[in-house]
Amino acid sequence: MKLTRLFAAGAVALSLAGGTAGAETPVLRASVLEFGTVNWELDTIRHHGLDAAEGFALEVQGVAGGAAAKVAFQGGATDVITSDWLWVARQRAAGKDYVFIPYSKAVGGVMVPADSPAQSLADLKGGKIGIAGGPLDKSWLILQAYAAQDQGLDLAGETEQVYGAPPLIFKTALDGDLDGAINYWHFMAKMDAGGMRPLVSVSEAAEALGLNPETPLLGYVLRGEMLRENPELVHGLAAASRAAKEMLASDDAEWDRLRPRMKAKSDAEFEALKAGWRAGIPDPGPVNEEEAAAMLRLMAELGGSDLVGEATDLPEGVFVQPGS
Numbered sequence: 001m002k003l004t005r006l007f008a009a010g011a012v013a014l015s016l017a018g019g020t021a022g023a024e025t026p027v028l029r030a031s032v033l034e035f036g037t038v039n040w041e042l043d044t045i046r047h048h049g050l051d052a053a054e055g056f057a058l059e060v061q062g063v064a065g066g067a068a069a070k071v072a073f074q075g076g077a078t079d080v081i082t083s084d085w086l087w088v089a090r091q092r093a094a095g096k097d098y099v100f101i102p103y104s105k106a107v108g109g110v111m112v113p114a115d116s117p118a119q120s121l122a123d124l125k126g127g128k129i130g131i132a133g134g135p136l137d138k139s140w141l142i143l144q145a146y147a148a149q150d151q152g153l154d155l156a157g158e159t160e161q162v163y164g165a166p167p168l169i170f171k172t173a174l175d176g177d178l179d180g181a182i183n184y185w186h187f188m189a190k191m192d193a194g195g196m197r198p199l200v201s202v203s204e205a206a207e208a209l210g211l212n213p214e215t216p217l218l219g220y221v222l223r224g225e226m227l228r229e230n231p232e233l234v235h236g237l238a239a240a241s242r243a244a245k246e247m248l249a250s251d252d253a254e255w256d257r258l259r260p261r262m263k264a265k266s267d268a269e270f271e272a273l274k275a276g277w278r279a280g281i282p283d284p285g286p287v288n289e290e291e292a293a294a295m296l297r298l299m300a301e302l303g304g305s306d307l308v309g310e311a312t313d314l315p316e317g318v319f320v321q322p323g324s
Helices: 039-048 068-073 083-093 140-150 166-174 185-193 204-209 226-228 231-250 252-260 267-279 289-308
Strands: 027-033 057-061 080-083 098-106 109-112 130-131 162-164 180-181 197-201 218-223
Touching: 027 039, 039 218, 039 231, 057 252, 068 083, 068 197, 068 218, 068 289, 080 083, 083 204, 083 218, 098 226, 098 231, 109 140, 109 185, 109 204, 130 166, 140 204, 140 289, 162 166, 162 231, 166 180, 166 185, 180 185, 185 267, 197 204, 204 267, 218 231, 226 231, 231 252, 231 267, 252 267
Parallel strands: 027 057, 130 162, 130 180
Antiparallel strands: 080 218, 098 218, 109 180, 109 197
């Protein structure tokens, strides 16, 4: 029997297209943010046949936005999107059967101009901070908690915040219009190459708060139904992702091949992006759920129900663990 599903564009959408019985080739159709860094991994999977090695064929389509992806996913129009596991936990707490495959532990931080006198967050008091996202941005919340604990600073109350999309914060920061900028890791890498310097990373702040910065935050989100009915596809995607990571972790020639996709404007920016992506590769093996639960409890404390909904503790079954 032939099984076909039609999907609307989302952050990542997978479809199954089979042939006749005994000759089926599962096709996983992925739609990702056109210039997102996940493309580097998906490109590596396809170029080296890592999907075929796991028994499926990966198709990739670039799309423009991520918010619509969640709407499409929740409406049943897509099978898989990329998001953070905190969103998955929120959805599971609300009764949605979603699961998460880790993709990256990369997080952002605060960048300041190279000539800034700031040596800590306390030195930004009275200044203007650009934040990629909104008031509930997870990096911003963690940095606020860290500033309060480490320096007794009300970071939100004693600075001026400017919220915007990552490219806008990036440009505004490079133009010298901000005293500090909080952005995603790949924009931080570009800022670094552009002459700015890191003040504090979210990883440092999280560790100071008693969290494990090795807990991967970003990943592929699927329905539990797919894991139950097609576990070989879900674990095949996980295995192909891991194989691509191992290749990108050690093979500089592979990065040279990917360079045109990375849109690096200089050798320094290229090297910074490569180093940042590699630093975000999570350890293989199962996610430590106790450490993830600790992170969720902190985010619930900082962001409340606006951020985590009813998920005040880690719901069972969030992570796709080996052998599950």
